[in-house]
Amino acid sequence: MAIVLFTDFGAGDLYVGQVKAVLQRFAPGIAVIDLLHEAPAFNVRAGAHLLASMVGRFAEDSVFLTAVDPGVGGARNAVVVQADERWYVGPDNGLLSVLAARAAKSDCRRIVWQPQQLSASFHGRDLFAPIAAALAAHGELPEGWFEHAGGLDLEFGGDDLPEIIYVDHYGNAHTGIRASGIAREASLVLGARRLSYARVFSEVAEGEAFWYQNSQGLVEIAVNRGSAARLLGLKVGDGVAWA
Amino acid sequence: MAIVLFTDFGAGDLYVGQVKAVLQRFAPGIAVIDLLHEAPAFNVRAGAHLLASMVGRFAEDSVFLTAVDPGVGGARNAVVVQADERWYVGPDNGLLSVLAARAAKSDCRRIVWQPQQLSASFHGRDLFAPIAAALAAHGELPEGWFEHAGGLDLEFGGDDLPEIIYVDHYGNAHTGIRASGIAREASLVLGARRLSYARVFSEVAEGEAFWYQNSQGLVEIAVNRGSAARLLGLKVGDGVAWA
Amino acid sequence: MAIVLFTDFGAGDLYVGQVKAVLQRFAPGIAVIDLLHEAPAFNVRAGAHLLASMVGRFAEDSVFLTAVDPGVGGARNAVVVQADERWYVGPDNGLLSVLAARAAKSDCRRIVWQPQQLSASFHGRDLFAPIAAALAAHGELPEGWFEHAGGLDLEFGGDDLPEIIYVDHYGNAHTGIRASGIAREASLVLGARRLSYARVFSEVAEGEAFWYQNSQGLVEIAVNRGSAARLLGLKVGDGVAWA
Numbered sequence: 001m002a003i004v005l006f007t008d009f010g011a012g013d014l015y016v017g018q019v020k021a022v023l024q025r026f027a028p029g030i031a032v033i034d035l036l037h038e039a040p041a042f043n044v045r046a047g048a049h050l051l052a053s054m055v056g057r058f059a060e061d062s063v064f065l066t067a068v069d070p071g072v073g074g075a076r077n078a079v080v081v082q083a084d085e086r087w088y089v090g091p092d093n094g095l096l097s098v099l100a101a102r103a104a105k106s107d108c109r110r111i112v113w114q115p116q117q118l119s120a121s122f123h124g125r126d127l128f129a130p131i132a133a134a135l136a137a138h139g140e141l142p143e144g145w146f147e148h149a150g151g152l153d154l155e156f157g158g159d160d161l162p163e164i165i166y167v168d169h170y171g172n173a174h175t176g177i178r179a180s181g182i183a184r185e186a187s188l189v190l191g192a193r194r195l196s197y198a199r200v201f202s203e204v205a206e207g208e209a210f211w212y213q214n215s216q217g218l219v220e221i222a223v224n225r226g227s228a229a230r231l232l233g234l235k236v237g238d239g240v241a242w243a
Numbered sequence: 244m245a246i247v248l249f250t251d252f253g254a255g256d257l258y259v260g261q262v263k264a265v266l267q268r269f270a271p272g273i274a275v276i277d278l279l280h281e282a283p284a285f286n287v288r289a290g291a292h293l294l295a296s297m298v299g300r301f302a303e304d305s306v307f308l309t310a311v312d313p314g315v316g317g318a319r320n321a322v323v324v325q326a327d328e329r330w331y332v333g334p335d336n337g338l339l340s341v342l343a344a345r346a347a348k349s350d351c352r353r354i355v356w357q358p359q360q361l362s363a364s365f366h367g368r369d370l371f372a373p374i375a376a377a378l379a380a381h382g383e384l385p386e387g388w389f390e391h392a393g394g395l396d397l398e399f400g401g402d403d404l405p406e407i408i409y410v411d412h413y414g415n416a417h418t419g420i421r422a423s424g425i426a427r428e429a430s431l432v433l434g435a436r437r438l439s440y441a442r443v444f445s446e447v448a449e450g451e452a453f454w455y456q457n458s459q460g461l462v463e464i465a466v467n468r469g470s471a472a473r474l475l476g477l478k479v480g481d482g483v484a485w486a
Numbered sequence: 487m488a489i490v491l492f493t494d495f496g497a498g499d500l501y502v503g504q505v506k507a508v509l510q511r512f513a514p515g516i517a518v519i520d521l522l523h524e525a526p527a528f529n530v531r532a533g534a535h536l537l538a539s540m541v542g543r544f545a546e547d548s549v550f551l552t553a554v555d556p557g558v559g560g561a562r563n564a565v566v567v568q569a570d571e572r573w574y575v576g577p578d579n580g581l582l583s584v585l586a587a588r589a590a591k592s593d594c595r596r597i598v599w600q601p602q603q604l605s606a607s608f609h610g611r612d613l614f615a616p617i618a619a620a621l622a623a624h625g626e627l628p629e630g631w632f633e634h635a636g637g638l639d640l641e642f643g644g645d646d647l648p649e650i651i652y653v654d655h656y657g658n659a660h661t662g663i664r665a666s667g668i669a670r671e672a673s674l675v676l677g678a679r680r681l682s683y684a685r686v687f688s689e690v691a692e693g694e695a696f697w698y699q700n701s702q703g704l705v706e707i708a709v710n711r712g713s714a715a716r717l718l719g720l721k722v723g724d725g726v727a728w729a
Contacts, residue, residue, distance in 0.1 A: 002510050004503070010412035011498030012254030014297070017247070017278035018458075021301055024245050024274050031510050035503035041413060042468050054500070058507055070468055073443030120443040122458035169496035170527060200559030200606040215504075215608035225528050225556055253655035255497030257540070260490070260521035261701075264544055267488050267517050284656060285711050313711055316686030363686040365701035 026133035066090035101158030171227025179213035269376035344401030414470025422456035512619030587644030657713025665699035
């Protein structure tokens, strides 16, 4: 059992610690794992695909607290999704919709509970954290805090996203395309460039660019001992195609 | 019960792990929460106001290990402050003085204990960590490690600081002004610019700048889906006024 | 008892959380300490010296999971080293060789076990984490997972490295030279510059550069309240000498 955090709050910023203080208060002794706090800021679609690529490796009773939430404090709803025996707490802005669409079964509840103090800008701390803690500590949804929802308000669907959705600190560019469906002979097209497949970094020369199946199962653009993002001028949102 | 860390040691650097190794040895099983390791480097006054804005949300028996400490290894003293039932370990250079001035009651003890190995540059690991661990593990000050002090050597006082004290990774600029005392009609003055109040990001147009009460209760300058720091050229230390 | 992580996976990136999910599954309740995730990328030699400078402060039963591993997925072996009662899991590419050479006694075993799912690019998660977890949870090597090795395949030796091996976020430049062997009268030579020794930052004027014995025992180049890296144009790999 663990609470897993996936946000754009910033790994070095002052937000994550405030979330953890709430979790520690309401779910003491339960492990908290920082999966990512550098999800592309304000980019809900990229975050939705990135999150969906990683959840399958977590234990079935995991509780995810998720926030890429530019509309916080506005009209968007907040939800708890149960998908393939894992729980997800977060905004109903599409962030949870890719993993829900890909799950064998999923269920959605709208959050109606409000804490005594609810800031306009930090629902991760004030709303999602107490709910994630309650779920993790008790293994079930607190009575009366939710209403059943037919589905999510905003759905991106479960299809791949042929774009760069994340650039890591090495400069590797992750796409929203699952590599299992792509033939190894295919060339990845990036503007005027074409990249071939390699199984692993050390199979290509130093400084050479290639695509491969990364450890999350996604198509990734990389350079052996170099930064693909810098070398090829890549950024989140750039489109990719196949030839 | 938790040990809460507030430092300028760097979230990605090799210092925090060394502190945690000491805490784990002397206070095994006690939760450690990273509140912030990116406090503005060498800027004790900004750190003092930032810390003071956040401590009220932590449980009353929390033990804070604090370090923004450019004078480490020199003549400044080290202290333990007890303020409103929370404990704070750190340098006596003003860092703890804002929260102490604002507390209903506070008490200050000078650290006289010295560890067997005390590096000149890393008291966070060698001095503050064993003391924070002892406090957290035993709930009281070890006998003979302290002498009573009439007050802190350096006091900034409890008043607001009309400056930018922190810029977060979104580019939002936090000031040292508590928002509860500011009328919503007031315009925040930044050089030649005037910014109006908004309750929340989604109330203004994309790319528009405004001020609001942030989740720590401070006046913050922000831009909807953009970076206020980049757009307005803001940095820690810039002064702000009202009109 | 703790599992200590030393990698170039990036403190803000999505890799460390995936490692921790595996550790949490196979070694629940055991403390995990992030020592460093910003080891210079691809630079195994710098990482080897940096790691060796810090291990002595960790408890004797600590289990280190280490990865600076540009050859992951290629021909390099993976090993478990036991040195001075601490355990180290990582690639056999020299990363563990400096600490092993300096240990009073050390012992090396090659990893022959393979997990059911082994990605080509993330042995830290798929191979090293289950082994580190097993070691930490059971205190011994799982039967049949290893074969005895006469020594490491790649050895850098235990001598000092007269180069900059790390630049921290303050801009301080750590060298691979142990300060205990250097006379305080010696001048550190950096290209055309010579720097004198100071015991501590506050002993020199603001903005002045000096060398000192840092808290890991290494010779470090620093500037009081400033960035030595920026002021002197320093980067990892730059050579240093004495005069």
